[in-house]
Amino acid sequence: MPVTGARTAADYYHARGWVLHHNSDIWAGSNPVGDFGKGDPKWANWYMGGNWLCHNLWDHYLFTGDRRFLADAWPLMKGAAQFTLDWLQTDARGHLVTMPSTSPENTYYYQQDGQRKEGAVTVASTMDLEIVREPVRQRDCCQSGAEHR
Numbered sequence: 001m002p003v004t005g006a007r008t009a010a011d012y013y014h015a016r017g018w019v020l021h022h023n024s025d026i027w028a029g030s031n032p033v034g035d036f037g038k039g040d041p042k043w044a045n046w047y048m049g050g051n052w053l054c055h056n057l058w059d060h061y062l063f064t065g066d067r068r069f070l071a072d073a074w075p076l077m078k079g080a081a082q083f084t085l086d087w088l089q090t091d092a093r094g095h096l097v098t099m100p101s102t103s104p105e106n107t108y109y110y111q112q113d114g115q116r117k118e119g120a121v122t123v124a125s126t127m128d129l130e131i132v133r134e135p136v137r138q139r140d141c142c143q144s145g146a147e148h149r
Contacts, residue, residue, distance in 0.1 A: 002079055005030040005050055009083050013047075017082030020049030022104050042120035043104040047087070048131045050080035055131075058138050081135035088132070097124035098132060 005018030008030040013019065022043045023033040034044030057073040060066075088096040103125045107118050 001028050001030060001050070001053075002076055004028045005083075006079065009086075013083070013087065015083050015086035017079040017084070017086070018050055018076075019047050019080075019083045020053065022046040022049060024049070040120065042102045042107060045100070045121075046102050046104045047083075048098075048128055051084055051131045051135060054080045055134060058134065077135065077138060081138075084132050084135060091123065095124075098128040099123045101125040101128045103127040 001020055001024065002018040005020050008021075009015040009017055009019040012031065018030070020030045021032045022045075024030060030049075032045050032047075033039055034041075039045075054073075054077045057077055061070045061073065087098060089099045091097045091099070100121045101124055102120055102122070104127075106125075106127070107120050108122060110117050110119060
């Protein structure tokens with residue numbers, strides 16, 4: 001996945017590291033899906049799959065304390081974090097946020113011209129923020145990771 005994800009990160013986003021969108025398959029597809037614009041943006045354009053999967057690698061290390069496993073997993077975790085760092089943007093209040101942002105299983109409601117509307121694309125969805133905080137915490141608290149950067 002990181003090989004195709006690195007191509008997708010570079011080609012689609014001019015970013016370092018690797019990215020995995022919502023949908024993948026046995027051929028390790030990592031790019032956005034949705035039949036060239038016909039997919040719902042809430043799932044077709046979700047780009048946090050790499051970081052989301054890396055949570056399992058970190059959890060495995062926390063459970064086992066296996067530093068050898070962490071040394072092997074660290075390049076994957078680092079690559080997912082690199083993509084995220086390149087993806088983040090500074091909002092009007094000076095906060096780093098994901099933008100555009102989606103949540104594959106949720107929509108939100110807003111009012112426009114007195115009508116209730118449904119949206120899927122936003123700034124800094126809760127799901128994104130929780131997922132992107134974790135690689136930063138891992139980097140900051142993992143002494144073993146410093147050996148493999």
